[in-house]
Amino acid sequence: MAHAHTDHPAPAILAEVKPVAFPRATLVENNRSFSWVTEKICGIIEGPTPRWWWIAFAVSGFLASFTVAGIIYLVSTGVGVWGHANPVNWAWDIVNFVFWIGIGHAGTLISAILCLLRQKWRTSINRAAEAMTIFAVVCAGIFPVFHVGRVWFAVLPGYLFPFPNANAIWPNFRSPLEWDVFAVSTYGTVSVLFWYIGLIPDLAILRDRFYRSGDKLRSALYGFFAMGWRGSNRHWSNYEMAYLVLAGISTPLVLSVHTIVSFDFAVSLLPGWHTTIFPPYFVAGAIFSGFGMVLTLMLPLRAIFRLEDLITQYHIDCMCKIILATGTIVGYAYGMEFFIAWYGSNPYEGFAFINRAFGHYAWAYWIMISCNVVTPQFFWFKSVRRNIGLVWILSIFVNVGMWFERFVIIVTSLARDFLPSSWGYYSPSAVEIFTFFGTFGVFGVLFLLFIRFLPIMPMAEIKAVMPQADVHGGHDKH
Amino acid sequence: MAATFYGLMARFDTAPDIYHAAQQVRDAGYKNWDCITPFPVHGLDGAMGLGRSNVPKFSLLGGLTGFTTGMSMIWFTGAFDYPLIVGGKPYFSPLFAFPISYELTILFTAFATIAGMFILNWLPQHYHPVLKSKEILRGLDDAFYVVIEARDPKFDLNRAKALLSQAGAKEISELEA
Numbered sequence: 215m216a217h218a219h220t221d222h223p224a225p226a227i228l229a230e231v232k233p234v235a236f237p238r239a240t241l242v243e244n245n246r247s248f249s250w251v252t253e254k255i256c257g258i259i260e261g262p263t264p265r266w267w268w269i270a271f272a273v274s275g276f277l278a279s280f281t282v283a284g285i286i287y288l289v290s291t292g293v294g295v296w297g298h299a300n301p302v303n304w305a306w307d308i309v310n311f312v313f314w315i316g317i318g319h320a321g322t323l324i325s326a327i328l329c330l331l332r333q334k335w336r337t338s339i340n341r342a343a344e345a346m347t348i349f350a351v352v353c354a355g356i357f358p359v360f361h362v363g364r365v366w367f368a369v370l371p372g373y374l375f376p377f378p379n380a381n382a383i384w385p386n387f388r389s390p391l392e393w394d395v396f397a398v399s400t401y402g403t404v405s406v407l408f409w410y411i412g413l414i415p416d417l418a419i420l421r422d423r424f425y426r427s428g429d430k431l432r433s434a435l436y437g438f439f440a441m442g443w444r445g446s447n448r449h450w451s452n453y454e455m456a457y458l459v460l461a462g463i464s465t466p467l468v469l470s471v472h473t474i475v476s477f478d479f480a481v482s483l484l485p486g487w488h489t490t491i492f493p494p495y496f497v498a499g500a501i502f503s504g505f506g507m508v509l510t511l512m513l514p515l516r517a518i519f520r521l522e523d524l525i526t527q528y529h530i531d532c533m534c535k536i537i538l539a540t541g542t543i544v545g546y547a548y549g550m551e552f553f554i555a556w557y558g559s560n561p562y563e564g565f566a567f568i569n570r571a572f573g574h575y576a577w578a579y580w581i582m583i584s585c586n587v588v589t590p591q592f593f594w595f596k597s598v599r600r601n602i603g604l605v606w607i608l609s610i611f612v613n614v615g616m617w618f619e620r621f622v623i624i625v626t627s628l629a630r631d632f633l634p635s636s637w638g639y640y641s642p643s644a645v646e647i648f649t650f651f652g653t654f655g656v657f658g659v660l661f662l663l664f665i666r667f668l669p670i671m672p673m674a675e676i677k678a679v680m681p682q683a684d685v686h687g688g689h690d691k692h
Numbered sequence: 693m694a695a696t697f698y699g700l701m702a703r704f705d706t707a708p709d710i711y712h713a714a715q716q717v718r719d720a721g722y723k724n725w726d727c728i729t730p731f732p733v734h735g736l737d738g739a740m741g742l743g744r745s746n747v748p749k750f751s752l753l754g755g756l757t758g759f760t761t762g763m764s765m766i767w768f769t770g771a772f773d774y775p776l777i778v779g780g781k782p783y784f785s786p787l788f789a790f791p792i793s794y795e796l797t798i799l800f801t802a803f804a805t806i807a808g809m810f811i812l813n814w815l816p817q818h819y820h821p822v823l824k825s826k827e828i829l830r831g832l833d834d835a836f837y838v839v840i841e842a843r844d845p846k847f848d849l850n851r852a853k854a855l856l857s858q859a860g861a862k863e864i865s866e867l868e869a
Contacts (some may be wrong), residue, residue, distance in 0.1 A: 376765060376769060387788060388779065392792070393795075396796065403802070407802050408802070415730075419833065444828065445730060447726060447727035450729065450731075452809050452813050453813070454732050455744075456747045456806060456808065463751075463798045470791070474795075673731075674732070677730055678731040678733075682707060683707050685711035685735050685739075
């Protein structure tokens with residue numbers, strides 16, 4: 215232990231009290247070696263394909279076919295196959311978009327913000343969480359692209375991307391929807407780049423291992439993407455700087471993406487949407503739902519691949535506490551919205567909120583409150599956080615609750631707009647329902663391919679936070 | 693063609709060992725040498741005498757390009773190529789152009805950072821004497837190496853060998869180019 219060398223006289227009491235050694239949480243349990251980490255993670259890829267993987271892949275593929283069929287039907291028939299009608303012209307499409315984009319945010323939070331905050335526990339979960347981000351962005355992108363019906367008109371001649379349309383008019387850059395196009399496509403691209411940079415050293419390990427086991431084809435494939443990485447410290451120096459810069463720019467990026475998504479609503483004049491609280495409230499909600507999804511995915515992986523030494527109870531505790539914190543922020547935002555609706559004395563704003571909680575969609579509102587405000591409060595208790603099965607179930611409630619949050623915000627405000635004569639009640643069509651549930655299949659297929667072919671944890675980063683990696687011996691003894 | 697001699701490769705088994713070995717090689721005045729490690733060893737840059745990475749210069753350049761691209765694209769489309777009054781507002785204002793310029797700043801910075809990393813590291817480079825060595829098969833798993841190249845002006849086979857074994861190398865092998 216280090217002793218304090220003080221020059222000035224210390225209070226006498228200090229001689230009597232013994233400072234408590236504050237234990238650092240172990241990030242890799244059971245004193246594992248470097249090569250144990252390599253064997254464990256590469257073993258998942260090198261071993262035979264497990265039977266459960268094929269079953270899960272078949273189920274996900276079947277589910278994904280719903281989305282494909284739903285989209286083909288939509289494009290060949292028209293957007294009328296979805297349940298939208300005046301006054302609810304945005305519904306499940308935008309709900310699903312915001313839902314999936316929000317899920318993605320936890321991956322970037324783990325890889326970027328926790329990196330800047332030097333939260334070393336992020337290392338074992340960041341690869342899978344970043345993969346989740348990318349696949350969630352893929353699922354999210356389906357909805358805004360296809361909700362216009364004839365996609366080629368949206369993408370090619372300039373409603374979304376800056377090409378002039380048939381009348382040589384450019385897109386309207388004042389519109390938050392146009393900002394969204396740039397925010398989401400930047401987010402998707404930067405997430406892929408960040409993920410790929412993290413993968414390079416691990417792909418090099420796989421290249422060498424397949425070479426040694428004589429599998430020249432796979433060695434060449436992994437080697438191609440490993441870019442000839444050889445672990446040179448002169449390279450690591452630039453690599454780490456690049457990683458830090460990427461973390462530094464991904465942090466404002468992830469905050470801006472959901473801020474801009476919330477502008478889609480906040481910049482409008484609709485009661486219930488037109489509020490300045492939306493950006494921080496949406497960002498907190500996104501992180502909340504994303505960590506819910508990280509737990510939903512990582513807890514089964516941890517059990518199946520016996521990763522308890524790498525995703526320890528400490529990791530689960532940290533994630534539960536983030537869910538608790540962000541869930542409480544979300545709960546506060548719900549309360550504050552009501553307060554401002556009352557305090558602002560605008561009868562239309564007041565009506566929008568009373569209607570949310572007690573109107574035709576009250577069932578959705580109370581599902582949202584119970585899942586998002588009540589569920590996370592269980593994580594105050596250590597016994598809950600240590601009950602892995604219960605944590606998993608609560609994480610699913612978080613996902614459900616956050617989907618309903620977007621539903622409540624979007625649909626209740628639109629269904630009761632300014633003209634009572636045009637009020638309506640929105641129900642989704644079967645096509646919409648199948649298209650949405652199919653995206654879980656799309657996500658599942660992508661995620662299963664990821665865990666089969668790519669290292670699910672960043673080996674180099676895990677090794678760097680192990681006690682043996684410390685050049686001064688790994689303990690305070692020196 | 694006969695294989696030419698590239699340099700010496702010395703294995704060390706722990707992170708503290710390579711750290712101290714790197715300090716000794718640095719102090720011996722070598723220039724063309726390197727450490728091969730399975731992960732970025734904290735503090736090894738200092739032990740090798742490496743300066744701060746130049747990647748951020750690329751990042752800054754990328755960011756400035758991105759911001760300028762966003763602003764000038766929106767000015768060009770809305771105020772120059774086809775001026776169109778939307779909502780009775782000015783043709784161009786940096787305020788409404790900001791969100792998109794902000795996103796493009798980040799997008800271009802990301803590409804420039806990664807390009808900078810690849811350029812400074814001279815990657816992709818699929819052929820390298822270190823990769824040719826059988827040792828690399830362990831090198832990215834759990835072993836640490838110091839490589840001293842023969843082209844270093846101070847290189848002398850026997851003296852370099854002596855330095856490395858004195859630094860505690862477990863095994864010293866010769867690399868072919």
